[in-house]
Amino acid sequence: MNSFQAFIIRKDEQGFRSSVETLNIEQLSEGDVIVEVHYSGVNYKDGLANSPEGRIVSSYPFVPGIDMAGSVVESSHPCFQAGDAVLCTGYGLGVSHFGGYSRYVRLSGDWLVSIPKGLNFKEAMGIGTAGFTAGLSVDSLIHNGLSPEQGPVLVTGATGGVGSIAVNILAQLGYDVVASTGKSELHKDWLHQLGASSVVSREDIIASAKGVLAKERWAAIIDPVGGSNLNGLLKSIQYGGSVALSGLTAGGTFEGTVYPFILRGVQLLGIDSVYCPMERRQAVWSKLGAEWKPVKMLEQGITEISLDELPSVLETILLGGAVGRTVVKLD
Structure with a gap:
């Protein structure tokens, strides 16, 4: 956790730009849980975050990515412990809080949902936000x-x-x-x-x-x-x-x-997915891992990319060219 990759957007006297950089754990946002991210997703809001006209991000430098799935590494939250498989969508992730385009994320355990039975990390982000x-x-x-x-x-x-x-x-x-x-x-x-x-x-x-x-x-x-x-x-x-x-x-x-x-x-x-109450959030995710699991979509409609490929994909989604779901592999 002392040295890992993240996709960073910057806006300063040199202009607006984004690239893959090296971070350490001290540079992450505050929280009571640290998660090792395995997959994140690409969403329209992520495209806006990567645009100087997007009006999504208010402070820089910043790590976008409004969803993520991974394994808990450290936790002082009563509901989670090391090794738990979790996901996060919404809240401040990737908007006001460093997001999922990073190998590690530190965030509030109140934002986390246990990945339901029936889904692995990639499938969870294939569904994603x-x-x-x-x-x-x-x-x-x-x-x-x-x-x-x-x-x-x-x-x-x-x-x-x-x-x-x-x-x-x-x-x-x-x-x-x-x-x-x-x-x-x-x-x-x-x-x-x-x-x-x-x-x-x-x-x-x-x-x-x-x-x-x-x-x-x-x-x-x-x-x-x-x-x-x-x-x-x-x-x-x-x-x-x-x-x-x-x-x-x-x-x-x-x-x-x-x-x-x-x-x-x-x-x-x-339909608001950002601040949806946790009880309903958990209930819908449970269905998405069971009778509502979009099996054909997950089999045929998922494209996997690396952090380095993000800029072009984020541009495509803003232009309306996205087809299916794109997931970012952080491993």
Whole structure:
């Protein structure tokens, strides 16, 4: 722990830059648990952290990486001891607290979740923040009354991390899943393999949603994209249906009307994976290691990289070019 590699971003009089550097344990953020990181994930927020316009990181130098999975090395926390297999997603990790792109992380044990049975370190980060967000989205829709017999469920941004895992989970649970993506022809076969019954372009979805209200098409929608297209999605929800909204890759604002809400009882469900209560966090992770485990996604949709390969991958995810999940191996 006296000398290990980490991906560092810097912003000073020399400008904004990032590279792999050597750290020691004294340079890490404070906490009552030290974890040896085996894998971290690549998420949209990590791409923002690595951009001077991202407005994610407020102090430099900094180690990004909003999730990680590894083994406890030292602990003064009552719930964890050396050797425990743990993961962390959300809280301040990779935003205000040195994150997962480091061989070692020191953090609060209150942020940690024991890796559930059924998942190894790589699978845990193959799911990662994106998969946990997908799990929360599915959980919220089911809690709001969604069942397979109610009709098709649309997943937007279906080739991304949240979308592709949501497709796989819903299909395994018996739902009729329609995958929407801007890369429909390029990745149609892969999305079918994940369980999508059909694949449509985002242009087709929006073109059919003109007027104050559109034809009732979807029992529910999982939307990690956000932006201006959300208005059209809300118009096409069946009576009493819901949209689980978790992202802003297409923008942080949208214009809409009250009509879907007051004439069809549509509900817009906000999905927050950062400060999700621990009891629910543990329950959803338990399902992700068991009946909700996205088996096909983990078999076919994971790309493994090293710290040195991070800059280009982080740039790609900001440009909307991510497909599936990318994990960073720290070993």
